[in-house]
Amino acid sequence: MITCNVGLIGLGTIGSGVVKILQKNADLLGKRTGVKVVLKKACDLRVEEGKKLGLRDEQLTNNFDDLVNDPDIHVIIELIGGYSPAKEFILKALQHQKHVVTANKAVIAKYGKEIFAEAQRNNVEIAFEAAVGGCIPIIKTIRESYAADTIQSIYGILNGTTNYILTQMGEGKNYADALKAAQKLGFAEADPSFDVEGKDAAQKLIILARLAFNADISEDILTEGITHITKQDLKNAQDLGYCIKLLGITKKENNSIEIRVHPTMIPVHHELASVRDELNAIYLISENTTKSMLYGKGAGQLPTATVVIGDVVDIAKGKKEVLYQEKVPIKDLSTIQSRYYLRFTVVDRPGVLAQLSKILGDNRISISGVQQKEVDKATVPVVIITHQAVEADIKKGIQEIDALEIVKEKTAVIRIEDIQ
């Protein structure tokens, strides 16, 4: 039996989960894996939290240096989240030749390159399965199971909050009520902007793309949230045989990488469409395995803590990852092609559709379908579905249209992906 002493920083939700699972399952874990994981010391400013969890005084500290300076500690688990001081703690731990396990997507997305290099310099490991998709073992799958494969694209429902909100809106709730329901269930923060604006999903997508394509990807990617989506858009999508999901999408084609997070219309029969409520899922298209999907709880105390401990065991058993990154150009998003759902809010007057379609045509945007329902209002919604069009053309066309006097609201644009 290998003994692995861990130091844990952060006794919040996930940190407490790690403590609880180790208290309950350490024996079974040892029998199964040959690794005895011992919580040597936990660090939190609120040491009382640790006492409530049943930790002994000598297991508790409010000074991170007590962890890095303890020669018996092999692995440090960072669960305080956020950029700072998490980044400094992680680097310090690595510099003290401690392996690090973290669930911190922000710090890995933004400072991954620096952190990986520091780990390599000190010949220790940095593991972060819990940073993406909660309990979904996507990091392990990409790195280990599909190491001999060539991943071509990833489509991920990477944020539970927005998936829950969109599911509720698909059932007829408006955005505000759906958000309130999510907050009530603890799926959304009081200030939900980080989730609903797609930033959380973007951080996770960056981590996935970096691994899948062995590419050096920065944090600056196209990120659109769901706040402009209306329940009418969801209804229109349903009528057209689609549903709307906030997707993280990344593809590698012709040695360039496309990466973006935005609300996306996908066919209602696609496997990702069946991922409802707060669940997450990651759909991979690759050369050898063609298509596969991993699905599960993307957040939560015990799901996340479980894979954190999985990372600790892997490290204790001697797992070594290799850092390999190429420079791969990121595709200019104005050149991407897609079909688009466009919802115009226009005055109800003859000739309006002709005006819209002329501007679209002038911008090389070809119309595949139009939907206009009779409504008893001064403004009417007109929905146009395009054929494949170029993002830059759409941008320009919509800008021209939104400047028209007949257009009464900013046009809603949702990209359509006919995922294979």
Place this chain on the structure above:
Amino acid sequence: MITCNVGLIGLGTIGSGVVKILQKNADLLGKRTGVKVVLKKACDLRVEEGKKLGLRDEQLTNNFDDLVNDPDIHVIIELIGGYSPAKEFILKALQHQKHVVTANKAVIAKYGKEIFAEAQRNNVEIAFEAAVGGCIPIIKTIRESYAADTIQSIYGILNGTTNYILTQMGEGKNYADALKAAQKLGFAEADPSFDVEGKDAAQKLIILARLAFNADISEDILTEGITHITKQDLKNAQDLGYCIKLLGITKKENNSIEIRVHPTMIPVHHELASVRDELNAIYLISENTTKSMLYGKGAGQLPTATVVIGDVVDIAKGKKEVLYQEKVPIKDLSTIQSRYYLRFTVVDRPGVLAQLSKILGDNRISISGVQQKEVDKATVPVVIITHQAVEADIKKGIQEIDALEIVKEKTAVIRIEDIQ
């Protein structure tokens, strides 16, 4: 860079896939994982197959001893399938201190205990990710990602042939035509009995249950295939809000294990219901991660070969698995409880329903719904859905009913699982 020399036995579909992937991706694999996988020698009676793949003469042999006696070979990949001589080859390789990677579900399901013990005795690894679910990394997920979790139940669509046939039947084909279509696409063998009788799924389920519950499970489990399912059953299921899947089901409750493979009615909105055609999926319910699902190609040359190589890399990087099995009693299946779909074929005569329901009632089987459509035939189908009933009671009740003169065909019995 670690160099890992492999010996491969079996240049059939998957073996050729391993060769092709190594020819194409070995460099990338090396950069990503730090392991250079070198195909030192391949063994097949048909050495010509190896030459067609571009292997050099000195890489080819028709004598397995050339693999085990080669001191430079670290890992032997067994891809000949079946019980014998695969078992003998695997044991011999282990005895020669070679690690073994196999995709052979039959031999692992039946002789797993003996093979694991031999590997342990010789301090080498036996890996078999490809034996269950093709490219789906379910073995790794259970062993590594969820090592700190307690799995409570597994529901698996573990056989692509039967899932394809049932998908086709759900769209209106009868069994014979659906089977023919599957054969045409290469999803079913000329003699499909191993798949359609559920035996393939049973072998895979045994392997999963053994790992998930650390239990010593033999090959003798309840196994029912799909040959008695009619397209009318699929239609009836749809009308009731269900679909029919061939599921491998295993649960651990009160320290006993339930394990069985049979056609199962599951709610049409359940995630497993969206797994169509030849795809496989494994749905896990566990204490910490609550629910998760892994989905992908369950067979095929490149999907399977990819995870075979993943196993090789893991071993080359020093991964060591621990053998831990408890004696856990297997539940007597006559005691399990379920809801049931019963389709009776009876003469169209007054009093028939009364006769059926009296016998069911006498056997403590309570009726939740009845469906009888007008048909212009001498015999009519009567569908009865039961409340929770005990398997032994159902067996006895159906036996009594099938002995009645009014009953013209063996009654079809399909268990219903309302999976959470």
